[in-house]
Ligand code: IPM
């Protein structure tokens with residue numbers, strides 16, 4: 001394998017820079033093993049953007065991400081900016097970045113590592129065989145709908161939930177195609193008993209299903225989906241839903257794996273993809289070398305797989321993560337009570353080392369029922 005790639009690295013705020021540094025360390029290790037050349041240029045976003053350029057998505061960062069082959073993001077958010085006007089908030093930078101890149105399909109895979117089953121508050125028997133992906137629509141719905149704002153001098157506020165059939169169709173296609181590479185089951189989540197946008201969602205997904213006769217489609221309401229995610233999570237393969245429902249359900253799904261720090265996400269559109277851990281900036285943990293870098297490193301694996309089409313390199317990273325967990329490496333969030341665990345850096349260093357060792361593959365530790373990866 002050979003190739004040259006430009007990756008825009010946006011560490012962001014809080015623990016973002018620490019976990020991103022470990023993802024970069026792992027990418028550099030991948031580069032050595034597979035003879036790939038990565039140009040990894042760093043750019044500010046979020047509160048870091050406000051601090052350096054007065055806005056959460058500075059023009060130089062915009063230009064860099066559009067020019068890159070893929071974008072690796074840490075996290076954004078800083079409670080000190082919570083009372084700033086919305087255009088100066090870190091989260092506004094992230095939403096603008098998603099819109100700029102047009103990344104309408106957000107993939108959030110959730111797999112339970114057997115050695116970590118004790119981290120989850122759920123009974124272990126519920127966790128056996130959990131291997132699901134949430135596909136969240138990312139550039140529409142309530143997050144972006146107009147009109148929005150406050151009215152009557154702050155006595156009222158409005159947001160708009162609007163979807164077009166075209167927006168629903170393009171993200172649904174991603175979910176159907178993904179289901180085809182897995183257990184061929186698609187669960188589409190909506191609130192069609194109450195919302196017109198959800199009825200359009202259900203009708204559009206149903207219409208599309210005719211093109212995917214090999215995929216079993218099921219619809220369910222979002223309230224029931226929330227229950228099902230914790231009562232029978234192993235029954236779910238690909239879960240497709242709109243922006244706001246997906247935001248909420250994906251944090252709930254993180255409970256299954258025991259720590260928000262473990263989960264990565266990929267946001268895909270027509271241009272460069274955006275890859276980030278699903279956790280936030282966790283200001284209380286920042287600068288202390290205690291954050292779990294596995295979500296960020298997993299995001300680097302998704303970047304290799306979906307952003308650059310380098311499946312073998314992506315497998316090496318996923319194997320290294322599994323290998324480190326199998327040999328007992330733990331950051332504080334996933335350690336047994338009373339155990340100190342590794343620091344962010346030490347965990348990253350170990351995973352970067354394991355990337356160099358193909359012999360470190362640990363297929364026996366795959367969760368039972370896990371589908372073979374491509
Ligand atoms: C996420 C986050 C973001 C979202 C915030 C930080 C704007 O919670 O990626 O899930 O709501 O989409």
Ligand code: MN
Pocket residue numbers: 247248251
């Ligand atoms: Mn969220």
